[in-house]
Amino acid sequence: MDLSAINPVLLIASLMVAATPILLAAIGELVAEKSGVLNLGVEGMMITGAICGFVAAVETGSPALGFAFAALGGAALALLFGLLTQYLMSNQVATGLGLTLFGLGLSALIGQDYVGIKAPATPRLDLPVLSDLPVLGRILFSHDLMVYLSLVLVAAVWAGLKYSRAGLILRAVGENHEAAHALGYKVIRIRLMAIAFGGACAGLGGAYLSLIRVPQWTEGMTEGAGWIALAIVVFASWRPWRVLLGAYLFGGITVLQLNLQAAGAAIPVEYLSMSPYLITILVLVIMSAGRARAALNAPASLGRVFHASN
Amino acid sequence: MIRLEKRPTPSRFWAGFTPVLAVLATMVAGAILFAALGKDPLESIRTIFWDPLFHENFAAYSRPQLLVKAGPLILIAIGLSLGFRAGIWNIGAEGQYIMGAICGAGAGLAFHPSESFLIFPLMVVAGALGGWAWAMIPAVLKTRFGTNEILVSLMLVYVAENILASVSSGLLRNPEGMGFPGSRNLQQWAAAANPELIAGTGMHWGVVTAFIAVIFAYVLLNRHMLGFQIRLTGQSPRAARFAGVNPTRLILICLGLSGALAGAAGLFEVAGPAGQISIDFGSGYGFTAIIVAFLGRLHPVGILLAGLLMALTYIGGELAQLMLGLPSAAIQLFQGMLLFFLLAMDMFSNYRIRIGKPEVA
Numbered sequence: 277m278d279l280s281a282i283n284p285v286l287l288i289a290s291l292m293v294a295a296t297p298i299l300l301a302a303i304g305e306l307v308a309e310k311s312g313v314l315n316l317g318v319e320g321m322m323i324t325g326a327i328c329g330f331v332a333a334v335e336t337g338s339p340a341l342g343f344a345f346a347a348l349g350g351a352a353l354a355l356l357f358g359l360l361t362q363y364l365m366s367n368q369v370a371t372g373l374g375l376t377l378f379g380l381g382l383s384a385l386i387g388q389d390y391v392g393i394k395a396p397a398t399p400r401l402d403l404p405v406l407s408d409l410p411v412l413g414r415i416l417f418s419h420d421l422m423v424y425l426s427l428v429l430v431a432a433v434w435a436g437l438k439y440s441r442a443g444l445i446l447r448a449v450g451e452n453h454e455a456a457h458a459l460g461y462k463v464i465r466i467r468l469m470a471i472a473f474g475g476a477c478a479g480l481g482g483a484y485l486s487l488i489r490v491p492q493w494t495e496g497m498t499e500g501a502g503w504i505a506l507a508i509v510v511f512a513s514w515r516p517w518r519v520l521l522g523a524y525l526f527g528g529i530t531v532l533q534l535n536l537q538a539a540g541a542a543i544p545v546e547y548l549s550m551s552p553y554l555i556t557i558l559v560l561v562i563m564s565a566g567r568a569r570a571a572l573n574a575p576a577s578l579g580r581v582f583h584a585s586n
Numbered sequence: 587m588i589r590l591e592k593r594p595t596p597s598r599f600w601a602g603f604t605p606v607l608a609v610l611a612t613m614v615a616g617a618i619l620f621a622a623l624g625k626d627p628l629e630s631i632r633t634i635f636w637d638p639l640f641h642e643n644f645a646a647y648s649r650p651q652l653l654v655k656a657g658p659l660i661l662i663a664i665g666l667s668l669g670f671r672a673g674i675w676n677i678g679a680e681g682q683y684i685m686g687a688i689c690g691a692g693a694g695l696a697f698h699p700s701e702s703f704l705i706f707p708l709m710v711v712a713g714a715l716g717g718w719a720w721a722m723i724p725a726v727l728k729t730r731f732g733t734n735e736i737l738v739s740l741m742l743v744y745v746a747e748n749i750l751a752s753v754s755s756g757l758l759r760n761p762e763g764m765g766f767p768g769s770r771n772l773q774q775w776a777a778a779a780n781p782e783l784i785a786g787t788g789m790h791w792g793v794v795t796a797f798i799a800v801i802f803a804y805v806l807l808n809r810h811m812l813g814f815q816i817r818l819t820g821q822s823p824r825a826a827r828f829a830g831v832n833p834t835r836l837i838l839i840c841l842g843l844s845g846a847l848a849g850a851a852g853l854f855e856v857a858g859p860a861g862q863i864s865i866d867f868g869s870g871y872g873f874t875a876i877i878v879a880f881l882g883r884l885h886p887v888g889i890l891l892a893g894l895l896m897a898l899t900y901i902g903g904e905l906a907q908l909m910l911g912l913p914s915a916a917i918q919l920f921q922g923m924l925l926f927f928l929l930a931m932d933m934f935s936n937y938r939i940r941i942g943k944p945e946v947a
Contacts, residue, residue, distance in 0.1 A: 342747075347939075360926065360929055362884060364930045364933045365933055366932055367676055367932075370925075370929055371929050373677060377921070377922040378919065378923065378926060380917030381915055381916075381920070382922070383911075384915030384919075385916055385919050387915075395701060504741075505742050507741070510737070514937070537765060546752035547748070553744045553745050556741050557727070557733075557737075560727075560728055560733050560738060561733050564732045564733045565731045
């Protein structure tokens with residue numbers, strides 16, 4: 277094994293790329309969960325976003341349009357979940373699982389003619405002086421725009437939830453939907469918006485996989501990224517900055533194990549590929565062991581059905 | 587104005603009728619989908635639901651397949667339904683299914699080429715234990731640390747898939763297989779094979795076990811204290827605690843049982859229809875079984891019928907792929923739609939639709 281083949285600068289740069297899809301999906305799910313909705317269909321929305329974005333980008337030749345369509349596709353699927361859970365009051369856990377199965381089937385159907393095609397390239401940021409800086413240039417100033425957008429999104433969600441009136445209302449709905457309803461807030465409408473936002477973010481995350489990270493379409497290509505995003509929201513105990521930390525931590529592990537595979541580590545490939553999932557479990561255990569702390573921050577109405585009796 | 591009024595107790599009529607309605611709605615939506623794909627909708631629906639059973643040329647081949655596919659689905663779904671009823675969400679049955687197959691096949695292959703009649707029973711026990719142990723991971727983590735069992739059981743599916751890839755090209759690889767990945771073929775080794783018991787029916791030991799599991803679950807839920815505790819916990823966890831139900835014990839039992847049944851299903855599959863451990867052994871039964879459990883209303887008899895119906899869509903889907911060139915993903919989507927329609931129509935059993943102005947209290 278040749279560890280010197282692993283370049284730390286490239287490692288950090290590719291860590292950010294590996295973390296971005298999960299970061300996007302997780303920050304969207306965080307907003308949905310803050311409004312009191314547990315949407316377990318992140319995986320389904322991600323893969324739908326991946327194929328919608330891929331098809332749109334291949335057909336138009338524009339990755340930007342691809343991302344726009346991915347967000348729309350993810351949001352549309354999320355609204356289906358919203359319709360079922362908010363208006364028809366179905367069980368959120370079961371509906372979320374259904375959404376994942378449905379999304380996997382839908383994406384496979386749409387994508388059957390797009391296997392083996394390469395996505396149009398997304399340009400990377402290239403600032404005249406900054407991008408050429410020795411170490412920082414590669415890490416900070418030469419990514420594609422989506423990496424920066426995901427960071428902006430985290431900051432926006434953090435500030436929005438903490439300081440804006442809309443964020444306050446969203447949190448009120450998530451903490452106690454009956455009280456929010458009594459105060460005259462439209463619980464269902466607010467939740468639908470949060471669900472759609474979560475879906476759009478998951479869609480963007482999926483498209484990041486199919487358009488930039490891989491960049492190709494293969495059936496079931498998200499490989500559990502949506503579930504890992506869900507785990508990261510728990511890990512972050514519903515705090516936006518911790519989502520960023522969790523996603524980058526996870527991205528780091530993914531990139532490191534890929535680098536170890538490439539460097540020819542003595543550990544068999546299969547054991548390296550399962551490490552991200554094992555570490556996710558480990559992190560979940562550590563987080564929930566301090567349950568008193570984590571549970572304090574979980575939205576109190578999370579996963580509960582709201583039915584206005586009058 | 588339309589509004590919904592919560593029923594004091596769920597309607598029994600609607601609970602039984604919604605699955606039928608959901609299947610019909612899925613057929614209509616499916617027909618529209620198939621028409622959009624440029625296939626004759628009526629012919630597609632007939633190919634999926636009618637031809638596998640009654641077509642003069644294909645039925646002889648596809649009718650036995652019905653039990654072959656329904657067996658594992660029913661066996662896994664019965665286990666899952668116990669947990670789902672108590673609000674314990676094991677969605678990693680696919681991983682337990684794979685681990686059961688690996689452990690069972692491994693236990694058998696350790697004794698190759700013995701012809702002892704004990705080999706097959708040993709494999710069944712090892713398979714069930716493998717699935718049980720895999721399900722115990724989320725169970726123990728949940729009871730010990732309060733970790734979310736949904737996420738852990740699902741993560742373990744990906745771990746199991748990697749272990750499957752590893753053993754099929756390493757530990758369990760057929761030494762006479764000229765270096766190709768995949769284990770020895772268990773079908774060709776009489777002591778370990780899970781053969782068709784009655785020729786032309788598709789009945790094998792896994793199907794027999796599935797039928798026994800249906801009866802067992804029915805008795806458990808209706809005539810046994812544990813079944814009562816499961817139902818009580820699902821309806822009101824707080825009331826259950828006051829009634830002296832031990833939640834830790836219930837979690838361990840529900841996850842353990844569903845894991846053991848999924849593991850056994852994996853073993854019956856690997857020793858029977860699949861024949862060997864190979865990289866593509868995991869076929870999604872563990873996930874489809876979730877749909878089967880809900881379609882069967884988490885009721886043992888319902889699951890039996892739902893498993894048969896879902897098996898029919900598998901076989902019919904393959905037939906439609908062959909005859910009409912319908913993509914296999916369309917069937918996957920079709921199955922997903924079924925779950926959606928079902929969940930949407932659940933509203934009818936829990937709520938009453940009122941039209942008109944609300945009365946002033």
